[in-house]
Amino acid sequence: VRKALETYDRLLDFDEWATHDLLTFCAPLTDEQLDRRFDIGHQTIRDTWIHLVWNIDFWISLMTGGAPLEEPDWRGISIADLMTRYNESFASFAALTRKIRDEHRLDDVFLDHWQVKKSMGGTILQVIIHASEHRMEITHMLIRLGLENVPEVDLGARDYELLNC
Amino acid sequence: MQIEPHHHIRNADGFPTPYPRTIYHSPSTLYSPRKEGESMDVYDRLLQYDEWATHELFAASSDLLDEQLDREFDIGHRTVRATFDHLITVIQGWMIEMGGQPGGSPPGGDSSLAALRVRFDGAHEAFSVYVRSLRDTDRLEDRFADDYGGSITQIGAALHVLLHNVEHRSEILHLLQRLKIPDVPEIDLALWEIQRIEATETTSR
Numbered sequence: 561v562r563k564a565l566e567t568y569d570r571l572l573d574f575d576e577w578a579t580h581d582l583l584t585f586c587a588p589l590t591d592e593q594l595d596r597r598f599d600i601g602h603q604t605i606r607d608t609w610i611h612l613v614w615n616i617d618f619w620i621s622l623m624t625g626g627a628p629l630e631e632p633d634w635r636g637i638s639i640a641d642l643m644t645r646y647n648e649s650f651a652s653f654a655a656l657t658r659k660i661r662d663e664h665r666l667d668d669v670f671l672d673h674w675q676v677k678k679s680m681g682g683t684i685l686q687v688i689i690h691a692s693e694h695r696m697e698i699t700h701m702l703i704r705l706g707l708e709n710v711p712e713v714d715l716g717a718r719d720y721e722l723l724n725c
Numbered sequence: 726m727q728i729e730p731h732h733h734i735r736n737a738d739g740f741p742t743p744y745p746r747t748i749y750h751s752p753s754t755l756y757s758p759r760k761e762g763e764s765m766d767v768y769d770r771l772l773q774y775d776e777w778a779t780h781e782l783f784a785a786s787s788d789l790l791d792e793q794l795d796r797e798f799d800i801g802h803r804t805v806r807a808t809f810d811h812l813i814t815v816i817q818g819w820m821i822e823m824g825g826q827p828g829g830s831p832p833g834g835d836s837s838l839a840a841l842r843v844r845f846d847g848a849h850e851a852f853s854v855y856v857r858s859l860r861d862t863d864r865l866e867d868r869f870a871d872d873y874g875g876s877i878t879q880i881g882a883a884l885h886v887l888l889h890n891v892e893h894r895s896e897i898l899h900l901l902q903r904l905k906i907p908d909v910p911e912i913d914l915a916l917w918e919i920q921r922i923e924a925t926e927t928t929s930r
Contacts, residue, residue, distance in 0.1 A: 566866070567767045570884060600899040667765060669922070672915075682918035685770055689891050689914050696895035700800045715888045719881030720871065 568661050568684070570715075572654045573722075575688050578713035579646060582695050583609070585702070585711050587639045593705055594639070601697040608701070609642050610634050612694045616649040619687050620656060623680060628673035657684050768860050770914075771887050772853045773921070778912040779812070779849070779890065782897050783842045785910050793904050794838065801896040808900065809841045812893045816848040819886045823879055824869060825855040856883045 586594070586605060594606040602608040611631065618629045634642075660666060666681030678686075695713060702710045786794070786805055794806040802808040810832065817827035828851025829844040859865050865880035894912060901909045 567880065567884070570880065574884070574888075600902050666767075676919050677922045678915065678918060679765070679922070681765065681767065682770060682914060682921075685767070685774070686914040686918070689774075689888075692888055692891045693895045693913075696892045697899065700896070700899055703800055714885060714892065715881065716877065716885035719877050719885065720873065720875055723868070723877060723881075724873075724875035 568657055570719075571685075571688050572657060574715045574718045575691055576650055576654070577718050578695055578715075579612075579650070579691060580643075581711050581713050582698060583639060583643050583646065586698070587643075589639070589705075591636070596701075596705065598701050598704060600700065601694070605698055605701050606637070608694050608698050609639070610637065612691055613642060613646045613649055615690055616646075616653050616687055619683055620649070620652055622672055622678075623656065623660075623670060623683055625670075653687060660684070766860070768856055768883070770918075771884075772849075772856060774914050774917045775887050775890055776849055776853075777917045777920075778894055778914075779845060780842075781910045781912045782894055782901075783809075783838065783845070785901060785906065785908075786838055786897070789838070789904070789906070793906075796904065798900055798903055800899065801893070805897055805900050805904075806836060806838070806841070808893050808897050809838070809845070810836060812890055813841065813845045813848050815889055816845075816852050816886055819882055820848070820852055820855060822869065822871065823855065823882050825851065827851055852886065859883065 586609070589605065595604050597603045602611050614629070614631050618631075621627060621629050637645075660668075660680045666679070666684070668680045669677045670680070670683075672678045699710055699713075786809075789805065795804050797803045802811045813829065814832045817829060817832070820827040827848060829847025829849075830840075834840065834844075859867075859879050865878070865883070867879045868876040869879065869882075871877045898909060898912070
């Protein structure tokens with residue numbers, strides 16, 4: 561149990577740190593940059609952020625017995641407002657993760673929106689890895705916008721920072 | 726429910742869309758009790774998912790021509806082949822840093838996709854064995870010196886490798902999309918878990 565405790569805490573810490581780092585980098589972007597279309601994933605930086613933040617609430621709802629949530633219409637939402645919404649969603653997700661872990665319910669199974677079985681532990685990891693995939697998508701769009709010093713937000717860098725800085 | 730391979734939904738432009746949202750079920754049917762023996766450690770989940778997702782991408786790339794494997798784009802490691810090679814090299818490199826023995830042939834050899842897959846399998850197997858040995862001997866919190874003169878934990882390095890793979894698989898997916906390859910797979914952990922649970926139940930019947 562101790563190993564699992566530390567691992568989930570680490571993953572949550574990293575996920576929040578990496579998302580904050582990248583959201584902060586996006587704060588000065590113009591609306592044109594946030595909405596410029598690319599030929600990958602969710603196509604714009606703003607839409608990718610909306611999808612990433614919404615996805616957290618989507619899985620929280622299913623894991624707690626709620627209905628599947630519709631993807632919201634947040635057209636034009638600012639990065640500052642996304643940060644606020646992310647902080648609220650992530651705080652709920654982190655609290656739920658730690659509760660499930662502490663109650664030894666990581667292997668409990670629920671039916672998702674397709675009525676397919678999912679485990680709590682697997683779904684927690686799904687949310688964290690899903691965020692990592694879409695942060696990479698945003699990183700690529702930032703590079704293709706020609707921006708310099710796009711942050712590298714990998715877990716090794718976070719561990720190094722925690723231990724050495 | 727029968728899950729089709731790569732069963733993502735696509736919009737008119739061919740990009741994956743969020744899951745369908747029309748299915749709703751009563752909260753009272755949501756939970757089923759855990760069965761004895763179902764427990765799965767977080768590392769086993771991550772390692773098995775990592776292998777599955779990377780294999781899915783190798784399969785999706787298997788029909789690419791050399792020209793497609795080596796076509797340069799303006800992100801990351803530029804080409805599909807170089808990104809696969811980097812992903813494997815990083816697993817092997819971190820194994821050395823962590824004090825383990827890297828599996829698979831060393832970088833710089835045959836770079837055909839088939840050879841890269843064999844090399845990945847060797848590297849991933851050695852990495853999986855090593856991470857499980859760290860877990861089973863309570864050494865995940867041990868520290869080692871890194872290239873920058875600081876220290877890093879074994880657990881930090883192990884998770885870094887696994888998430889590094891996530892990032893570069895995401896990069897390969899983007900390259901495949903930009904190559905306009907049809908049916909680029911969706912490789913979420915949730916999809917792997919559907920297959921895992923179904924396989925577990927089939928076995929236990």
